[in-house]
Amino acid sequence: MTIVNSTALPPFQRVFDEHAQAVLTFLVGAVGASEAEDCFQETMVSALRAYPRLGDASNLRAWLFTIARRKAIDAHRGRARRPTPVSDPDPGSAFDSHPDIDEGLWDHVRSLPSKQRKAVVLRFAGDRSYPEIAAAMSTTQDSARQSVHQGLKKLRRELR
Amino acid sequence: MTVDQALSERFLERAEARGLVDVAVATMDSPIGSLLLMATPKGLVRIAFESENRDEVFGEVAERLSPRILDAPRRLDPVRRELDKYFGGKLRDFDVPIDWSLAGTFARRVLRRTARIPYGSVASYGEVAVGVGTPRGYRAVGNALGSNPIPVVVPCHRVVRTGGAIGGYGGGLPRKRWLLDLEAG
Incomplete structure (x- = not known):
């Protein structure tokens, strides 16, 4: 007798087809258009690697966004120093921790102090360069950089 | 999207x-x-x-x-x-490597035996049963063939009933008939 697992995982191709666009859109917002593809590819490869160990297929999108968020944060860190290899996410706990990160991250961004919020949104949602951000905020480039930096630091603390 | x-x-x-x-x-x-x-x-x-x-x-x-x-x-x-x-009628023997992982032990024996039936000929369920050393197990042979994970390439369509009746086919009888006709030339 064959035992049929009722929560059998769909082929990874289907997961990719259904959620890739949403993950990419999130990453363009989170790290900017130029770095989004790298983060996207890393997210999907990590997900593929961990996929057979994922016990629960009921919220695959949330699981993918959890991985994407980590890759986005790694990318921010990577700007300051060389990226360190990140181990594969543990599918179980990753799944539980941030079920609605796509909404959640921007909620956190919205609650940043105004200068930081503007700078972070211009930088990552708008993909603006620092001279452009400085111009948009009528401030210096150093100050724009500083605001983005502080905003990200705060986000990282809150999202940990 | x-x-x-x-x-x-x-x-x-x-x-x-x-x-x-x-x-x-x-x-x-x-x-x-x-x-x-x-x-x-x-x-x-x-x-x-x-x-x-x-x-x-x-x-x-x-x-x-x-x-x-x-x-x-x-x-x-x-x-x-x-x-x-x-x-297109231009190939008689498949040469691609096979992964038998989806066939159980007995089915694997039956299917390997089936793969040796030459292009254009047929064997009966009983003959295949004899070939795998279970002369009375033609029913089990039928089941093994019915669950062939790699039809066409592993030619379970070449196994028919004794006396010439076409027997069954996992992909439906019209497909089996089409394949046998193709091989009959």
Whole structure:
């Protein structure tokens, strides 16, 4: 007798087809258009690697966004120093921790102090360069950089 | 909605480079309908007719082999080339490597024996049963053939009833008849 697992995982191709666009859109917002593809590819490869160990297929999108968020944060860190290899996410706990990160991250961004919020949104949602951000905020480039930096630091603390 | 083709292809390249494509998938058109082809790094593991339920086919492969299943048509190019030639009457023996993982021990013996029936000839269920050393097990042989994971390439269509009746076929009798007619020339 064959035992049929009722929560059998769909082929990874289907997961990719259904959620890739949403993950990419999130990453363009989170790290900017130029770095989004790298983060996207890393997210999907990590997900593929961990996929057979994922016990629960009921919220695959949330699981993918959890991985994407980590890759986005790694990318921010990577700007300051060389990226360190990140181990594969543990599918179980990753799944539980941030079920609605796509909404959640921007909620956190919205609650940043105004200068930081503007700078972070211009930088990552708008993909603006620092001279452009400085111009948009009528401030210096150093100050724009500083605001983005502080905003990200705060986000990282809150999202940990 | 999915992302653009180039992005998907770069993802597939990375996945392949890291050895993460456990099951490669392709589809092809054929005179007996569209065929779903799957291969592992070991070889061709599954061919499904369009009459089979895709969810069940994928579900079984995901569970018994791996859910790391990706569309990777290039990996099945050799299989497609051989099948095209076969359907065109220009190939008699398949040469692609086979992965028997989806067949149980007994079924594997039956299918290997079946693979030795020459192009254009047939054998009876009883003859195959004798061939695998279970002369009275023709019914079990029938079951094993019915669950052949790699029809056409593993030619279970060449097994018929004693006396000339065509017998059964997992893909439906019209397909079996078409294949036997093709091979009769």
